Amino acid sequence: MNLSPGRLDGTRGGGGGRLRRRFGVLAAGCAVALGGSLVLAPGAAGHGTAVSPPSRNYDCWQRWGDDFQNPEMATEDPMCWQAWQADPNAMWNWNGLYREGDAGDHEGAVPDGQLCSAGHTSAGRYDALDVPGDWHTTEVGTDFTFVNNDQANHGADYYRVYVTKQGFDPAADELGWGDLELVAETGKIAPGEGEPAETGVDVEIDVSAPGRTGHHIVFMIWQASHLDQTFYSCSDVSFSGVL
DSSP states (O other): OOOOBBBSSSOOOOOOOOOOOOOOOOOOOOOHHHHHHHHEEETSSSSSSETBBBHHHHHHHHHHHTTTTTTTTHHHHHHHHHHHHHHTTHHHHTTEEEEEEOOOHHHHHHHOOOOTTTHHHHHHHHGGGGOOOOOEEEEEOOOEEEEEETTOOOOOOEEEEEEOOOOOHHHHHOOOGEEEEEEEEEOOTTTTSSOOOOEEEEEEEEEOOOSEEEEEEEEEEESSSSSSSSEEEEEEEEOOOOO
């Protein structure tokens, strides 16, 4: 079942009748105190992330943000549970998973096994996102639309969207660069260009990833245009049908 991206109020977007602006493919704060610790409020940084299919931390915030201390999460959604236990700020600050100064050398800056945390960025805040396991998935077909929320209208020098190769097992394998296939890449996108969203704009990218079935990871590189600032994300999907 495809999930519509949620927004800052925790509700799921409708999408009915919404004018969709897709970008062509060029290639294949405030803070609040909680439990004695400082927790960033959602949206405090004002940057962005993948919202459909949702990035791991955005998905965990979207589904558990208003009930993240519920012990039932441990059995119902163990991967989100371990992420919340490791660092709740990874979810509250779902829009801040980025690095600065990589100068386009993404593989050099982010080692294998650390792609979902952007190389243990932000002093390890997002490290739990690298853990292999049975992450919650969004069902997609061979052709689907990847949506990134550019919350602060940064624009982009480019987006690159990858999908894991058939045979990779997200439940058991750490994600490395060699596990990925580039399936979409955009050109430059001006700040504010995209479909207006509740915060910023949604950038929509058409993706085609044939020859896959079951659980896969969609990996994004978003090279923002306002600074040498690169956003990374991992989204878990389940390809329907058979090969």
